[in-house]
Amino acid sequence: MVLPVINLQRCIACGACEHVCPTAAVAIEQQHAVLVKPEACTFCDRCEIACPTEAISRSFAIRFAPSSQPLTKAQLGQLNLGDR
Secondary structure, eight states: OOOOEEOTTTOOOOOHHHHHOTTOOEEEETTEEEESOGGGOOOOOHHHHHOTTOOEEOOOOOOOOOOSSOOOHHHHTOOOTTOO
């Protein structure tokens, strides 16, 4: 999971994120939202959804592990004729 990133240029310190965070991981400090307890973040997206200026975001990256073996049909989610 990826921790939320707070764009300080967009943050208006309204406190919406702080209000909805179930673990108090985010708080308003010095006129901006801050991830004060990153270890408490449950990646619930509530802060991101509540932010009226879209100052909170998370970007995801998918990384694939290298493999020396080709993937099987089962790993690819393919069925053989007649399979259900």
